Amino acid sequence: MSAKRIGEAVGDSLATRCLEAALVSHKLAHAYLLVGRDEDAKLALATALAKSGNCRGEHGLGEFCDMCPSCRQVDSGGSPNIRFFGDSGALNIDTVDQFISYASVKTASGCLKVSVFRGVDFFTDVAADRVLKTIEEPVPGNVFLLLSQNSRRVLSTIRSRAQIMKVERSVTMADPGDVSPAIGPDTSLEVLLDFARANVSLSETVGRLLRMRSQNSPRDNAMAGLQTLALFMNSVLRARGKVSPLACVSLSTEPELARVNFVLDQSRVGLFLDHLGERLKHVEQNVNPELVLTNALLELRRITTHE
Numbered sequence: 001m002s003a004k005r006i007g008e009a010v011g012d013s014l015a016t017r018c019l020e021a022a023l024v025s026h027k028l029a030h031a032y033l034l035v036g037r038d039e040d041a042k043l044a045l046a047t048a049l050a051k052s053g054n055c056r057g058e059h060g061l062g063e064f065c066d067m068c069p070s071c072r073q074v075d076s077g078g079s080p081n082i083r084f085f086g087d088s089g090a091l092n093i094d095t096v097d098q099f100i101s102y103a104s105v106k107t108a109s110g111c112l113k114v115s116v117f118r119g120v121d122f123f124t125d126v127a128a129d130r131v132l133k134t135i136e137e138p139v140p141g142n143v144f145l146l147l148s149q150n151s152r153r154v155l156s157t158i159r160s161r162a163q164i165m166k167v168e169r170s171v172t173m174a175d176p177g178d179v180s181p182a183i184g185p186d187t188s189l190e191v192l193l194d195f196a197r198a199n200v201s202l203s204e205t206v207g208r209l210l211r212m213r214s215q216n217s218p219r220d221n222a223m224a225g226l227q228t229l230a231l232f233m234n235s236v237l238r239a240r241g242k243v244s245p246l247a248c249v250s251l252s253t254e255p256e257l258a259r260v261n262f263v264l265d266q267s268r269v270g271l272f273l274d275h276l277g278e279r280l281k282h283v284e285q286n287v288n289p290e291l292v293l294t295n296a297l298l299e300l301r302r303i304t305t306h307e
Ligand SMILES: [Zn+2]
Pocket: 054, 055, 056, 057, 064, 065, 066, 067, 068, 069, 070, 071, 072
């Protein structure tokens, strides 16, 4: 029996890796705003998160077996640990009431309860106000996934309280019209490895990350860069044997990650991931992407050099 990771189930993307890192380090945010046009990808991601958070199988943290009663309940729609509200269209206010009553029920110990709210783009002020009260003071064990097609349409009160993640197709499933060379996780990890080994300067590293996908804007590249930082942190933990190796990272990269001079202090790792979430929000709010990336790399340097 082989366990699955979230990324394997729904296609590797920066969002899945970021969620895996947060799950493994027990640092899930209360609320995530999952943004993207592919509604199926967002729903599949939610399902995989509910499975990983509740699987009873024998395997590493953040993985799931797809066979135990808990995983099967998620697939059959009968799991108490995941519920979907709304659809991708206009919002019915009764749905908000159902969401609030589901989210206010305590979870069984050790369970992760995933509340998925679709169509967050269509929230009115009244609906947003009521939902916010619930997501700001969650009952422990709850995580809220708010699904949006376009984050610019989401009320700023919601945007500012959720960690924003772009859910995009993985590189291997990229648009066939896209002829630029595939940029796998190894490529972006190499940039961070060079930085961690002090082979490349801070400003050069920021430049490389901002130009990583030439067809994307610096802002999109900055968001991808921040999520790569989360992957980097997760990969170092895995390379140190704290959790099982990531399938998407090649064997040549793995030993290099194990050698990074790195303080494995849970509280610092947690803080670093928290800050990454804040920084993603800043880029989303149009703070200069170069500045945000620079600050994130400075924090990484402080951790890697024991300062
Ligand atoms: Zn399972």
